[in-house]
Amino acid sequence: MEKNNLAVANAVKVIKRFNFKSPDEIDFDEIANTDSVKIIYDYLKSALGKIVISSGVAVITISKDIKLETRKRFTIAHELGHFYNERGFQVNDKLSYTCKYDDIFGNYSRNGREKNANDFAAELLMHTDWFVNFTKGKKFNYKLLKDLSQYFNVSLTSAAIRYSEIGQHPTASIFIKDKKIKWTVINKFFKYKFIRINSNVSNLSYVNDHLNGKEYPTEGEEILAEAWFSEDFNLKNRNDRLFEIVIPFENYDSALVILLSK
Numbered sequence: 267m268e269k270n271n272l273a274v275a276n277a278v279k280v281i282k283r284f285n286f287k288s289p290d291e292i293d294f295d296e297i298a299n300t301d302s303v304k305i306i307y308d309y310l311k312s313a314l315g316k317i318v319i320s321s322g323v324a325v326i327t328i329s330k331d332i333k334l335e336t337r338k339r340f341t342i343a344h345e346l347g348h349f350y351n352e353r354g355f356q357v358n359d360k361l362s363y364t365c366k367y368d369d370i371f372g373n374y375s376r377n378g379r380e381k382n383a384n385d386f387a388a389e390l391l392m393h394t395d396w397f398v399n400f401t402k403g404k405k406f407n408y409k410l411l412k413d414l415s416q417y418f419n420v421s422l423t424s425a426a427i428r429y430s431e432i433g434q435h436p437t438a439s440i441f442i443k444d445k446k447i448k449w450t451v452i453n454k455f456f457k458y459k460f461i462r463i464n465s466n467v468s469n470l471s472y473v474n475d476h477l478n479g480k481e482y483p484t485e486g487e488e489i490l491a492e493a494w495f496s497e498d499f500n501l502k503n504r505n506d507r508l509f510e511i512v513i514p515f516e517n518y519d520s521a522l523v524i525l526l527s528k
């Protein structure tokens with residue numbers, strides 16, 4: 267999935283303008299106070315975040331029901347994404363978004379403006395330079411994923427997707443809902459490319475075990491490449507293996523899978 271360059275540039279601009287040097291320096295209050303944004307916490311029916319932009323001034327409402335700090339941060343960053351990406355082109359003087367879980371965390375590829383807000387959020391929270399510096403020379407595994415999530419104060423899922431986008435080790439992130447493959451981020455170093463969207467998860471995979479309530483290796487385990495890439499014409503050796511890490515979601519019908527290849 268291609269990043270929206272403008273959204274990424276907008277996030278970099280914020281980082282430079284506020285002179286944030288590392289993830290722990292990101293200060294939402296400072297951003298909000300400087301740029302006429304008000305951030306409030308309130309009850310939101312079935313949404314995580316909301317933004318109303320009017321005459322260049324914005325009110326962001328974040329759901330009081332969000333318990334996870336990482337989710338709260340990503341939601342604020344997402345709403346700021348709407349603000350910086352779109353404040354310039356309000357046609358009717360008022361622009362408003364109510365962002366649900368799927369807009370921010372589930373439905374990664376759809377709806378241009380939601381995706382652009384996510385691209386902004388990913389760049390703001392996990393700025394490319396910081397991410398490359400942090401991962402340089404490190405082997406990708408479950409431990410690195412945990413370290414990334416801690417350092418950037420983001421969920422394991424966000425860290426994994428980001429790694430698939432800009433990490434140096436061959437990785438693929440695959441989002442699964444209702445036992446079907448919904449979207450993938452496969453980086454350029456990964457040896458297989460083709461997974462059919464909306465196909466069923468193979469019963470050879472560990473994520474299938476997890477989704478069926480069975481035990482699965484929490485820090486990952488080797489798996490036959492065939493379990494994921496049986497339709498890829500690059501798969502010539504049926505014994506070829508990948509490494510599969512399952513990241514369960516809170517809502518038990520979804521999961522993220524990270525695959526590593528050599």
Ligand SMILES: [Zn+2]
Binds near residue numbers: 345348363364380383
């Ligand atoms: Zn949104």
